[in-house]
Amino acid sequence: MTLVTENYHPWSRVCLAFVTGAVGILSFSPYDYWLASLISLSGLQALTLNCTARYASVIAFTWGLGFFSTGIHWIYISINMFSGLPAIANMFLMVILTTYLSLYPLIFINLLNILCPQSLFLRLIVVSPVLWQITEFLRGCIMTGFPWLQFGYTQINGPLKGIAPLMGEEAITFLLVILSGLIVYTIQTRQILAAVSAIILVLLQWPLHSMTWFILVPERTVDVSLVQGNTLPLLKWDGNYLSRTLNTYTRLSAPYVGNVSMIIWPESAIPDLEGNQQDFLKDIDAQLRILGTTLITGIIDARFENNNYCMYNTIIAIGNGTHPYSYLSRNRYRKSHLVPFGEYVPLASFLHSLTSCFKVQISTFSRGEYIQPHLQVAGYNLMPVLCYEVILTQRMRDNFRLETDFLLTMSNDAWFGDSNGPWQHLQMARMRALELGRPLLYSTNNGITAIINATGKVTHTIPQFKSDVLTAKVIPTAGLTPYARVGNYGIWAVTLLFSFIWLISIARVSMGYAKMCRKDF
Structure with missing residues (x-):
C-alpha cells in the first residue's frame, strides 16, 4: 500500500489537521477528557497518509499550530501584562514560539x-x-527544552495511569502513539484484529492500577500549612509593596505558628533580596524556634561567588531545629533550570538592543547545581523544585533519594491569570508524585495550592485567587517505585527494541528483494 498519491483535497485536510491538533488540548487539565489525546494523535497519523511528502509536512505543521496555539496561549497573558513590549511585539513572540514548537510534529x-x-x-x-519518543526528547532538550503538553500527562486520571510508577510518563506517551496507530490501522484496513489488539494492550496493564509501590509511614505524619497570599506579581517587586506582602503572609501564618510543624510560603514570597531581609528573617527565626515551627519560603538571593555577582531563585528554611537561621547556611535550594526570557536571556548580547529599545527589564539569574541535597526540615527530607522544574522528569528522578519523605514544589502562577496554565502545571506535578511514589506539597501564590498524595491524587486544595491557608496532616511514604530506580532507561530500552524490530523487518524485505532479483537474473 503506497503512502504517496496526488489525490487529495488540500484545504480540507489542512483545516482538519488544525482542528484535531486543537482537540488534543481537551485531554489536559482543566478539561481532562483523556480520550481527546487518542483522537488528536490518530488525526495526525491518518491525515498524513496517502499524500505527498510536502503536503504531509504542511498537515503536520498545521496540526502543531492547532495544538500549541491553543495549549500554551496562557504565555501571552504573562508577556502582554508584564513584558513592557507593545501588543504587536507580544503577539509576534507568541507566533515565533508556536511556530518553533510546531516544527517537531513536522x-x-x-x-x-x-x-x-x-x-x-x-x-x-x-x-x-x-520517532515520537525521539522528537519529544529533542523538544525537551534543545534551547534548554520546553517539554510542556506531553500526552502522557493526560492519563493521570485515565486507564493508562498505572504505567507511570513502572516506567514513567514518557512510556505512557509511547503507548498512546501505538494505540493511535492501531486505531488508524483499523480504519485503513478494516481489520478488526488491530482494534482487538488495542483493547488487549489497555487490559494488559490494568492490573498495575492495583499495585502499590510505596509504604505509608503513619507514625511520621506531619501537620503542614501552605499559605496562599494571592499577591499581585506586577506589584510585588515594588519596594512600597514589600511591607504589605510580608504582612499578608505573616498575618495568614500567625494562627498556625506553634500548632503545625511546617509552614510553606510560595516562590519568591518575600519580595526582596535575602541579604536585605536579615533582620526580618532572624526575628522570625527566633520566634519559630521557640514555638517549634519551621517556615519554608521562596526568596531571591544575590551574593558574590568566585568573583562573580550571582543571583539565585532560592528556597530557605527558617526556625529549623535548634540552629539559628544563617545567611551562610547550606540548607537551601537554588533553582537549576531557568526559564528563557523570564529568568535569563538567551543570546543576551544579540537581544540587548531590542530589550533596551522598549525599556524591558529581564532579570538574569544564575543556575544552581543540577544535583542538590534535600532540604532538612523538622526531621524530614524534602526534595524541592521551583516552578517549571517539576515538569522535568529526569531531573526530578536524578535528585530523588530513598530517604526522601516529601516532594516540594513552589511556584508563582499568578503571571498566567485565569488561564489553563496553572491547571496544566498541577497536572504535571501530580504525575511526578505518582512516578516517584511520594506525597507532593504544591505551594503557589494565587492557586492552585494543593497537597497531592503518592498516587497522584489531589487530596486538599485552595480555590484560586483567594488569600487562604491549606492545613492538613500528611503521611510520608517509603520505598522505591521501578521508575525511581531506573528513570527513563526503561522507555529507552523499549524504544531500542522497537527500532530493532523495524531494522529486522527492513533486512527481511531487502533479503526477499535480493532473492527475487537473483531469480529474475
Missing part, C-alpha cells in the same frame, strides 16, 4: 515518510512511537 512526519514510506503496519505501530 520533523516527526518527515522522518516517518523517509524511513517507513511503504509498510502501513510498521509505520503506524512500530516506527511512529520510536
